[in-house]
Amino acid sequence: MLIREVMTESVVTAEPGTSVREVAEMMRERNVGSVVLVDGGRPVGFITDRDLAVSVVADGRDLSDHAGDHASMPVVTVAPDIGVEDAAELMVRHGIRRLPVVDGDRLTGIVTLDDLAVRTGDLQLAQSMLTEITRAALPDFYFHLRDE
Helix, strand or coil: CEHHHCCECCCCEECCCCEHHHHHHHHHHHCCCEEEEEECCEEEEEEEHHHHHHHHHCCCCCCCCEHHHHCECCCCCECCCCEHHHHHHHHHHHCCCEEEEEECCEEEEEEEHHHHHHHHCCHHHHHHHHHHHHHHHCCHHHHHHHHC
């Protein structure tokens, strides 16, 4: 199965200079947890609702700050003709839950961990990926203490 078969084609995007307030409003209006920042249609950053909570709200930053100042960069992307398993491996390797799909320089979709679970029907793949991504994101001592 190819990524183009499971990706979401409508991606919420904004320019890096868009204010974090506007990005948060876009997330609320479109009911999404992330926005891909684009420059000339090419993905250059990624901002999530967690980024807004942790690096804007919790730090008392100005809501007029540019989204690009709080985004994850550079963006890991994938071509639409890559296999689901290869994309899953890429997500695990980079510890990411969202993967923009790019055809040439053009953003054509996005695939998330949820997309892989629901649209492939492979819940074991999704569970395995979630475990690996979580382990990559959290310090070793968290799992060491939990495993005792």
